[in-house]
Amino acid sequence: MPGSPFTLIEARGPALPIVVDSPHSGTDYPADFGSVLQGLALRQGEDTWVHELWASAPAHGATLLAAHFPRAYIDPNRSLVDIDAALLDAPWPGPVEPSRKTELGIGLVWRLMDGKPIYDRRLTVAEVQARIGRCWRPYHAALDEALAAAAAQGPRWHLNVHSMPDDSYRRLGLPDKPLADVVLGNLDGSTCDEATVATIEEALLSAGYSVARNDPFKGVEIIRASGQPQRGWHALQVEVKRSLYMDERRERNAGFDRLQRALDRALAALAAHARR
Numbered sequence: 001m002p003g004s005p006f007t008l009i010e011a012r013g014p015a016l017p018i019v020v021d022s023p024h025s026g027t028d029y030p031a032d033f034g035s036v037l038q039g040l041a042l043r044q045g046e047d048t049w050v051h052e053l054w055a056s057a058p059a060h061g062a063t064l065l066a067a068h069f070p071r072a073y074i075d076p077n078r079s080l081v082d083i084d085a086a087l088l089d090a091p092w093p094g095p096v097e098p099s100r101k102t103e104l105g106i107g108l109v110w111r112l113m114d115g116k117p118i119y120d121r122r123l124t125v126a127e128v129q130a131r132i133g134r135c136w137r138p139y140h141a142a143l144d145e146a147l148a149a150a151a152a153q154g155p156r157w158h159l160n161v162h163s164m165p166d167d168s169y170r171r172l173g174l175p176d177k178p179l180a181d182v183v184l185g186n187l188d189g190s191t192c193d194e195a196t197v198a199t200i201e202e203a204l205l206s207a208g209y210s211v212a213r214n215d216p217f218k219g220v221e222i223i224r225a226s227g228q229p230q231r232g233w234h235a236l237q238v239e240v241k242r243s244l245y246m247d248e249r250r251e252r253n254a255g256f257d258r259l260q261r262a263l264d265r266a267l268a269a270l271a272a273h274a275r276r
Protein backbone atom coordinates (compact mmCIF):
# COMPACT_ATOMS: atom_id res chain seq x y z
CA MET A 1 0.00 0.00 0.00
CA PRO A 2 1.59 3.29 -1.01
CA GLY A 3 1.76 6.16 1.46
CA SER A 4 0.81 6.37 5.10
CA PRO A 5 -1.90 4.07 6.47
CA PHE A 6 -3.51 7.00 8.31
CA THR A 7 -3.91 10.77 8.54
CA LEU A 8 -3.24 12.52 11.82
CA ILE A 9 -4.34 16.14 12.21
CA GLU A 10 -3.11 18.01 15.25
CA ALA A 11 -5.14 20.58 17.17
CA ARG A 12 -5.35 24.01 15.62
CA GLY A 13 -4.68 26.58 18.29
CA PRO A 14 -4.41 25.60 21.97
CA ALA A 15 -4.51 21.81 22.31
CA LEU A 16 -6.95 20.13 24.67
CA PRO A 17 -6.50 16.56 25.95
CA ILE A 18 -9.01 15.17 23.43
CA VAL A 19 -8.32 12.54 20.74
CA VAL A 20 -10.86 11.56 18.08
CA ASP A 21 -10.08 8.39 16.11
CA SER A 22 -11.93 7.06 13.06
CA PRO A 23 -10.63 3.52 12.46
CA HIS A 24 -13.13 2.42 9.80
CA SER A 25 -13.56 5.30 7.35
CA GLY A 26 -10.64 4.25 5.12
CA THR A 27 -11.38 3.74 1.43
CA ASP A 28 -7.91 2.96 -0.02
CA TYR A 29 -8.28 -0.64 -1.19
CA PRO A 30 -4.80 -2.18 -1.43
CA ALA A 31 -3.84 -3.92 -4.68
CA ASP A 32 -2.96 -7.11 -2.79
CA PHE A 33 -6.42 -7.43 -1.16
CA GLY A 34 -7.18 -10.38 -3.46
CA SER A 35 -10.92 -10.46 -2.71
CA VAL A 36 -13.67 -11.88 -4.90
CA LEU A 37 -16.10 -9.19 -3.80
CA GLN A 38 -15.60 -5.84 -5.53
CA GLY A 39 -16.99 -2.32 -5.47
CA LEU A 40 -20.00 -1.57 -3.30
CA ALA A 41 -20.30 -5.22 -2.27
CA LEU A 42 -16.88 -4.99 -0.64
CA ARG A 43 -17.47 -1.52 0.81
CA GLN A 44 -20.41 -2.44 3.08
CA GLY A 45 -18.13 -2.51 6.12
CA GLU A 46 -16.84 1.02 5.65
CA ASP A 47 -17.77 3.82 8.01
CA THR A 48 -17.43 6.01 4.92
CA TRP A 49 -17.06 9.79 5.53
CA VAL A 50 -16.98 9.50 9.32
CA HIS A 51 -13.66 11.36 9.61
CA GLU A 52 -15.28 14.14 7.52
CA LEU A 53 -18.27 14.28 9.85
CA TRP A 54 -15.83 14.91 12.71
CA ALA A 55 -13.52 17.17 10.68
CA SER A 56 -13.92 20.15 13.02
CA ALA A 57 -12.25 18.25 15.90
CA PRO A 58 -8.86 20.01 15.46
CA ALA A 59 -10.59 23.41 15.52
CA HIS A 60 -11.88 22.46 19.00
CA GLY A 61 -8.39 21.60 20.23
CA ALA A 62 -8.57 17.85 19.55
CA THR A 63 -6.24 15.54 17.63
CA LEU A 64 -7.99 13.70 14.77
CA LEU A 65 -6.73 10.32 13.56
CA ALA A 66 -8.26 8.53 10.56
CA ALA A 67 -7.30 5.21 8.96
CA HIS A 68 -6.79 5.09 5.18
CA PHE A 69 -7.09 1.30 4.79
CA PRO A 70 -10.49 -0.37 4.79
CA ARG A 71 -11.50 -2.32 7.87
CA ALA A 72 -12.35 -5.43 5.84
CA TYR A 73 -8.64 -5.63 4.90
CA ILE A 74 -7.63 -5.52 8.55
CA ASP A 75 -9.70 -4.14 11.42
CA PRO A 76 -7.95 -1.82 13.90
CA ASN A 77 -10.88 -2.30 16.29
CA ARG A 78 -9.97 -5.94 16.89
CA SER A 79 -7.22 -7.43 19.01
CA LEU A 80 -4.29 -9.22 17.36
CA VAL A 81 -5.46 -12.56 18.79
CA ASP A 82 -8.92 -12.30 17.20
CA ILE A 83 -7.72 -14.60 14.42
CA ASP A 84 -10.06 -16.58 12.16
CA ALA A 85 -8.38 -19.97 11.60
CA ALA A 86 -10.92 -20.79 8.86
CA LEU A 87 -9.41 -17.99 6.77
CA LEU A 88 -5.80 -19.18 6.92
CA ASP A 89 -3.94 -21.78 4.86
CA ALA A 90 -1.68 -22.71 7.81
CA PRO A 91 -1.77 -22.50 11.62
CA TRP A 92 -1.24 -19.01 13.07
CA PRO A 93 2.19 -18.81 14.75
CA GLY A 94 0.96 -17.01 17.85
CA PRO A 95 -1.86 -16.89 20.37
CA VAL A 96 -5.35 -17.29 18.91
CA GLU A 97 -8.39 -16.20 20.92
CA PRO A 98 -11.27 -15.78 18.49
CA SER A 99 -14.00 -13.50 19.81
CA ARG A 100 -17.69 -13.41 18.95
CA LYS A 101 -16.67 -11.10 16.07
CA THR A 102 -14.58 -13.86 14.47
CA GLU A 103 -17.53 -16.25 14.88
CA LEU A 104 -19.52 -13.73 12.82
CA GLY A 105 -16.73 -13.69 10.19
CA ILE A 106 -15.65 -10.14 11.13
CA GLY A 107 -12.58 -10.63 13.30
CA LEU A 108 -9.15 -9.04 12.85
CA VAL A 109 -9.27 -9.95 9.15
CA TRP A 110 -12.81 -10.24 7.87
CA ARG A 111 -13.89 -13.47 6.19
CA LEU A 112 -17.48 -12.46 5.44
CA MET A 113 -19.12 -9.27 4.22
CA ASP A 114 -22.82 -9.20 5.01
CA GLY A 115 -22.75 -13.00 5.07
CA LYS A 116 -20.92 -13.41 1.75
CA PRO A 117 -17.37 -14.81 1.51
CA ILE A 118 -14.87 -12.04 0.77
CA TYR A 119 -12.32 -14.50 -0.66
CA ASP A 120 -12.33 -17.61 -2.84
CA ARG A 121 -9.04 -18.65 -1.28
CA ARG A 122 -7.30 -18.97 2.04
CA LEU A 123 -4.89 -16.25 3.14
CA THR A 124 -1.28 -17.01 3.93
CA VAL A 125 0.10 -16.30 7.38
CA ALA A 126 2.64 -13.94 5.78
CA GLU A 127 -0.16 -12.01 4.09
CA VAL A 128 -1.97 -11.41 7.37
CA GLN A 129 1.29 -10.55 9.14
CA ALA A 130 2.01 -7.98 6.41
CA ARG A 131 -1.41 -6.36 6.95
CA ILE A 132 -0.72 -6.16 10.68
CA GLY A 133 2.71 -4.64 10.07
CA ARG A 134 1.66 -2.14 7.42
CA CYS A 135 -1.73 -1.07 8.84
CA TRP A 136 -2.74 -2.26 12.31
CA ARG A 137 0.52 -1.53 14.12
CA PRO A 138 1.16 1.94 12.63
CA TYR A 139 -2.45 2.96 13.34
CA HIS A 140 -2.24 1.81 16.95
CA ALA A 141 1.20 3.39 17.41
CA ALA A 142 -0.19 6.73 16.22
CA LEU A 143 -3.25 6.38 18.46
CA ASP A 144 -1.18 5.39 21.49
CA GLU A 145 1.16 8.31 20.93
CA ALA A 146 -1.71 10.79 20.63
CA LEU A 147 -3.39 9.40 23.75
CA ALA A 148 -0.16 9.49 25.73
CA ALA A 149 0.44 13.11 24.72
CA ALA A 150 -3.12 14.01 25.68
CA ALA A 151 -2.77 12.41 29.12
CA ALA A 152 0.51 14.17 29.91
CA GLN A 153 -1.26 16.92 31.87
CA GLY A 154 -3.90 14.78 33.61
CA PRO A 155 -7.29 13.60 32.40
CA ARG A 156 -7.94 12.88 28.75
CA TRP A 157 -10.93 12.19 26.53
CA HIS A 158 -11.00 9.77 23.60
CA LEU A 159 -13.85 9.56 21.12
CA ASN A 160 -13.72 6.44 18.93
CA VAL A 161 -16.04 7.31 16.05
CA HIS A 162 -17.98 5.04 13.70
CA SER A 163 -21.14 4.67 11.66
CA MET A 164 -23.65 1.83 11.76
CA PRO A 165 -25.96 0.22 9.20
CA ASP A 166 -29.65 0.93 9.71
CA ASP A 167 -30.30 -2.84 9.99
CA SER A 168 -27.70 -3.31 12.72
CA TYR A 169 -29.94 -5.42 14.95
CA ARG A 170 -30.52 -7.92 12.14
CA ARG A 171 -26.84 -8.04 11.26
CA LEU A 172 -25.98 -8.71 14.88
CA GLY A 173 -28.53 -11.51 15.05
CA LEU A 174 -30.59 -9.60 17.63
CA PRO A 175 -34.38 -9.17 17.79
CA ASP A 176 -35.31 -6.30 15.48
CA LYS A 177 -36.30 -2.92 16.91
CA PRO A 178 -35.82 0.71 15.91
CA LEU A 179 -32.16 1.76 15.90
CA ALA A 180 -31.33 5.07 17.59
CA ASP A 181 -29.75 7.81 15.47
CA VAL A 182 -26.65 7.70 17.63
CA VAL A 183 -25.41 4.93 19.90
CA LEU A 184 -22.92 5.85 22.61
CA GLY A 185 -20.87 2.91 23.86
CA ASN A 186 -18.72 2.76 26.97
CA LEU A 187 -18.72 -1.00 27.59
CA ASP A 188 -21.68 -0.62 29.94
CA GLY A 189 -20.16 2.24 31.89
CA SER A 190 -16.62 0.92 32.28
CA THR A 191 -14.62 3.09 29.83
CA CYS A 192 -15.67 6.64 30.74
CA ASP A 193 -17.46 8.55 33.46
CA GLU A 194 -21.09 9.62 33.42
CA ALA A 195 -20.21 13.29 32.81
CA THR A 196 -18.48 12.43 29.53
CA VAL A 197 -21.41 10.39 28.18
CA ALA A 198 -23.93 12.98 29.35
CA THR A 199 -22.02 15.85 27.71
CA ILE A 200 -22.09 14.20 24.27
CA GLU A 201 -25.61 12.84 24.75
CA GLU A 202 -27.11 16.23 25.68
CA ALA A 203 -25.50 17.96 22.69
CA LEU A 204 -26.95 15.37 20.28
CA LEU A 205 -30.39 15.30 21.92
CA SER A 206 -30.56 19.09 21.74
CA ALA A 207 -29.74 18.86 18.01
CA GLY A 208 -32.82 16.65 17.58
CA TYR A 209 -31.23 13.19 17.30
CA SER A 210 -32.27 10.13 19.28
CA VAL A 211 -29.51 8.62 21.40
CA ALA A 212 -29.09 5.17 22.96
CA ARG A 213 -26.41 3.93 25.31
CA ASN A 214 -24.63 0.61 24.74
CA ASP A 215 -27.52 -0.76 22.64
CA PRO A 216 -26.67 -2.48 20.39
CA PHE A 217 -23.03 -1.32 20.29
CA LYS A 218 -21.11 -1.22 23.57
CA GLY A 219 -17.67 -0.60 22.11
CA VAL A 220 -14.94 -3.05 21.18
CA GLU A 221 -11.19 -3.31 21.38
CA ILE A 222 -10.02 0.28 20.99
CA ILE A 223 -11.99 1.78 23.89
CA ARG A 224 -11.40 -1.33 25.99
CA ALA A 225 -7.69 -0.56 25.77
CA SER A 226 -7.85 3.22 26.21
CA GLY A 227 -10.68 3.78 28.69
CA GLN A 228 -9.62 3.80 32.33
CA PRO A 229 -11.91 6.33 33.99
CA GLN A 230 -10.44 5.70 37.45
CA ARG A 231 -7.21 7.23 36.05
CA GLY A 232 -9.10 10.04 34.34
CA TRP A 233 -8.81 8.40 30.90
CA HIS A 234 -12.26 8.59 29.37
CA ALA A 235 -13.08 6.67 26.17
CA LEU A 236 -16.44 6.70 24.42
CA GLN A 237 -17.50 5.00 21.19
CA VAL A 238 -19.87 7.05 19.03
CA GLU A 239 -21.87 5.30 16.30
CA VAL A 240 -24.04 7.36 13.93
CA LYS A 241 -26.71 5.80 11.73
CA ARG A 242 -25.53 5.69 8.13
CA SER A 243 -28.79 6.78 6.48
CA LEU A 244 -28.52 10.07 8.37
CA TYR A 245 -25.63 11.14 6.16
CA MET A 246 -25.13 8.85 3.15
CA ASP A 247 -27.08 6.94 0.55
CA GLU A 248 -26.96 3.35 -0.73
CA ARG A 249 -24.07 4.22 -3.06
CA ARG A 250 -22.13 5.60 -0.10
CA GLU A 251 -22.43 9.18 -1.38
CA ARG A 252 -23.18 11.97 1.07
CA ASN A 253 -26.88 12.74 1.27
CA ALA A 254 -28.85 15.86 2.20
CA GLY A 255 -28.54 15.05 5.92
CA PHE A 256 -24.75 15.18 6.01
CA ASP A 257 -24.39 18.87 6.88
CA ARG A 258 -26.95 18.77 9.68
CA LEU A 259 -25.26 15.77 11.29
CA GLN A 260 -21.85 17.39 10.90
CA ARG A 261 -23.15 20.50 12.70
CA ALA A 262 -24.55 18.37 15.53
CA LEU A 263 -21.21 16.58 15.97
CA ASP A 264 -19.49 19.97 15.95
CA ARG A 265 -21.73 21.01 18.84
CA ALA A 266 -20.88 17.79 20.66
CA LEU A 267 -17.17 18.55 20.21
CA ALA A 268 -17.66 22.10 21.48
CA ALA A 269 -19.46 20.74 24.55
CA LEU A 270 -16.69 18.19 25.21
CA ALA A 271 -14.03 20.88 24.78
CA ALA A 272 -15.84 23.08 27.34
CA HIS A 273 -16.06 20.08 29.68
CA ALA A 274 -12.34 19.33 29.25
CA ARG A 275 -11.43 22.97 30.03
CA ARG A 276 -13.35 22.76 33.32
Ligand SMILES: [Zn+2]
Nearest residue numbers: 024047162163
Ligand atom coordinates in the same frame (compact mmCIF):
# COMPACT_ATOMS: atom_id res chain seq x y z
ZN1 LIG B 1 -16.82 1.22 12.71
